[in-house]
Amino acid sequence: MSGPRVPPRSYSTEPEAFGKAEIIAWIDASSSAEVDRIEAAKLQHAYAVRIKRRIHAQNMTVHDYAVMTGRPYDRLTKILRGDATMTLRDVAQAERVLKGIVTGETPSRSIPRETLD
Numbered sequence: 001m002s003g004p005r006v007p008p009r010s011y012s013t014e015p016e017a018f019g020k021a022e023i024i025a026w027i028d029a030s031s032s033a034e035v036d037r038i039e040a041a042k043l044q045h046a047y048a049v050r051i052k053r054r055i056h057a058q059n060m061t062v063h064d065y066a067v068m069t070g071r072p073y074d075r076l077t078k079i080l081r082g083d084a085t086m087t088l089r090d091v092a093q094a095e096r097v098l099k100g101i102v103t104g105e106t107p108s109r110s111i112p113r114e115t116l117d
Contacts, residue, residue, distance in 0.1 A: 008041035009082025018082035019048030044086045047094065047101055052080060054098040069093045
């Protein structure tokens with residue numbers, strides 16, 4: 001059973017900066033369960049920042065991105081600002097559509113696998 005639904009942005013001391021500023025401050029955890037929720041919120045924040053930057057770099061809007069993923073616009077905006085929890089499906093779609101969301105690499109900076117061996 002999961003605990004109470006708390007928006008990821010509420011774990012930041014700067015909730016208005018969630019998904020916008022690259023670096024934001026976070027609350028201090030009061031339990032091991034809260035440590036996990038804060039770490040999950042940090043991941044969502046990092047992905048949200050990357051998604052927004054990639055959308056902007058491709059001269060798209062969040063609405064354009066919603067159409068490309070087939071996800072409701074209002075849900076995507078809630079996820080990107082930290083008012084709703086991002087799922088693994090959301091991350092997978094972002095990676096498929098925008099590339100480099102998980103790794104943080106831009107497609108032009110990606111190194112072909114064969115050069116790494």
